[in-house]
Amino acid sequence: MIVDEAEAKEGYVKAEVHNQITTIEFYHPKGNALPSRLLAKLTQEIDHASHDDSTNVILLRSVQHEVFCSGAYFNELMEIKNETEATRFFMGFANVINAMRKCSKLIVARIHGKSVGGGVGLAAAADYAIALEGADVRLSELSIGIGPYVIAPALIRKMGLSASQIAIDAHLWRNSDWARRKGLYAELHPNKESMEESIERLLGSLSKNSNAANSALKRMLWEGCENWDQLLAQRAATTGKLLMQEQTQSFLGGFNKTVVF
Amino acid sequence: MIVDEAEAKEGYVKAEVHNQITTIEFYHPKGNALPSRLLAKLTQEIDHASHDDSTNVILLRSVQHEVFCSGAYFNELMEIKNETEATRFFMGFANVINAMRKCSKLIVARIHGKSVGGGVGLAAAADYAIALEGADVRLSELSIGIGPYVIAPALIRKMGLSASQIAIDAHLWRNSDWARRKGLYAELHPNKESMEESIERLLGSLSKNSNAANSALKRMLWEGCENWDQLLAQRAATTGKLLMQEQTQSFLGGFNKTVVF
C-alpha cells in the first residue's frame, strides 16, 4: 500500500478491497505497537468492511518488522495519569476485539512474526490465523503489575485454559509451534512462500463462497460471546485500576522506555 | 453381519448384541454416505440399545470402503425442492447426534477410514473414538454454500474451537494425526490389528463395569448439552434455508453428482 512520510513516522492503518477481499494493514515504527489512535482506526476499518457489500472476507496483516504486533504502545501507557484515562486506553483493544467478533465477515490473520500482549489478542480474535515459524508469543502484562484481562476471553475461547500458561508465566516466550498446537494458529508455515500461498488459496476460496454461508458460519463461531461488550469493558476497567496502583506505577517508573522486546 | 442383496445395493443399518455389547453397523455403497432412511434407522437402533438391559456399551462402526462415512447422501440432497424438505433432511444427522447424546450407554466408535461432513459429526458425538491411520477428516459444507451447523456443537464440545479450522477451510483434508491431537480421536492406531485389539480390550472392560457407573459417567460427560434438541433443530433450519438460496442451488447444479470425495 502507498505510504507517505508522516505515516511512516507515526504508523498507520490502511484498507483496500480487491476481488471481494478487504486487506487491512497496520504499521508502527516501534515494533507495530498500537497507540489508541491506530486502535480506533483499526476498529473503524473492521466495522467498515463488515458492512461493505463488495467484501466477502478480510485479511488482517502488519508490515515490515519481524514482529506481527508488540501490543499496546508503551510510551502512551507510561503517560497515563488517572484511572479514567487508563480505562479508556485499555478500551482500545477491547473495541478492536469486539469489532472483530461482531464483524459479519470471516477474518483471516497473517501472523508473520512475534506478538506480545494485545498482539496475541488480535491473533486470537481472528477467525483463522496463518502464521510463520518464529511467530512466538508472550503475555508480559503480569510482570508489570497489570494482566491480560481484556484479551483473555479471546485467548481462552480459542486455546482453552492453556492460555493461562502464558498469562501466568509473563517472562517466557512460547514458540510458534506451541501456539499452533494450542489452537491459536490454524496453520504454521516454515517459510514465507508457503505462508503466502496458503493465505492466497484460502482467501480465494472464501471470497468465492456464498456471502450468506460465510456470515452464518461467522455468527455460529461466535455464539455465546454476546456479553463481550460488557465483559471486555469491565476487563478494561480492572486493568485501568491495577495500572494506577502505586506498586505498578513504581514498576513502570523503573522501565527503560525503549525496551518493548 | 448377514446382508442380503437389496441391503448391499441400498445400504443398511444393523445391530447385534453379544456379551453386553451392542454393535451397530452401517453401510452404503456410495462411501457409506447416509440417506435419510439410514439416519432414521441409526437413530432408532441407538435409542433401542439405550433402553436395552442386556447392553452395557455400544460399538458404532461401518463396513468395507476406506471411508468411515462420507456424510449426508449427496444425491438425496440434490433433489430437495424446498426449505421444509431441506430442514427435514438436515434433521437426520441432528436426530442421530441427539440419540447418541441421550443414549444411556457409552458409545465407542471405530473409525477405520476417512470422514466428511456429517461423518465427522458421528466421530465427534461418540464418547470414545478409536481410529486407524488414514482416517482423515474434512468439512466441505461451506464450499457448497451451506455450513456444518448441525454437527458443529458436537465438534466444538470435543475439539474446542479448533473445529472452526476445518469448518472455514472447506477444501483441505486434515489428517488423522491432526484429528487425534485435537481430541476428536481418543486413540489412533498404525494398523488394523492394533485398532481391533484396543477396541476389544476397551469393550471388554466397559461391558463388565457396573452399568450404573457407566451410565452416570455418560450423563456427566454430556452435562450442559441439555438444549441440543432445540439447538440442533435450529441449526437444521439454518442449513435448510441456506441450501435453498439461489447461489447455493447454482453451486449444486454445477456439481458432478458422482463426486463425493
Next chain:
Amino acid sequence: MIVDEAEAKEGYVKAEVHNQITTIEFYHPKGNALPSRLLAKLTQEIDHASHDDSTNVILLRSVQHEVFCSGAYFNELMEIKNETEATRFFMGFANVINAMRKCSKLIVARIHGKSVGGGVGLAAAADYAIALEGADVRLSELSIGIGPYVIAPALIRKMGLSASQIAIDAHLWRNSDWARRKGLYAELHPNKESMEESIERLLGSLSKNSNAANSALKRMLWEGCENWDQLLAQRAATTGKLLMQEQTQSFLGGFNKTVVF
C-alpha cells in the same frame, strides 16, 4: 521440612513461608495417598495461605515416592459402611479443589511422579503444573464401579473433553507427554534439575509481582466456576451412592487391599 516418627508413619501435610512463597507439602507412606484427615489439613493450609498477607504465591508438592499422589486412601474407602459416610469421604477432595479454586493466590504444583484419581484432580486444580517426565496419569474410578465425578470439572476445565478419555478407559495409563499436550501440565521436564530450576524461576518472579495483579489474574482464571461448591457436593453424593451399590461393593471385596498401583 522437619518430620517426626508419627508423621513418617501416618503421613502429614505441612506448610512453610519463605520470601512470599508458601510451600505446602504432603506425604503418605502408601504412595502419597490422601486419607480424609490429610485432605482436611490440606484444605486448611490452602485456606490459611489464601488469607496470609506475607504469601504471594503457593507451591504444592509431595515427597519421596515416584508417585505424586495416588488419590483417595483406599483402605479408608474400603471401610465405608453407608452412603452418608461415603459422601463425606468424597467431599474430602471436593473441599481441597474448592479451596484451591477460591484461594486468592496462584498455585504452582510440582508433579514429580505419577498420579491416580484424586491426585490427577490436584494437578488439574493447580493454576500452573510443572511436571517431570514419567508423571503419568490414570483415572481408575470407573473400573471399581464409581467414577471421577468430583474431580472431572477441574479436569475438563483445563483439558477440555479430552479428560473423558482417561475417565472412560480406566485401565490405561496416559503418559506425561499426553498430559502436557492436553494442557494438564504447563511444563514437562526431562530431569529433576531442569524442573526445579523452572519452578524456582517462576516462583521467584510471581512472588515479586504485585499481589493485586496476581490475585486479579487468579480470579479471572476461575470465572464461571462459582457454582462448584454445589456442583462438587452433588458429585460427591453421586459417587457416594455408586460406592454403596451392591455390584461396587462386591468389586471392592475382590480387591487386594494393598494394591493401589
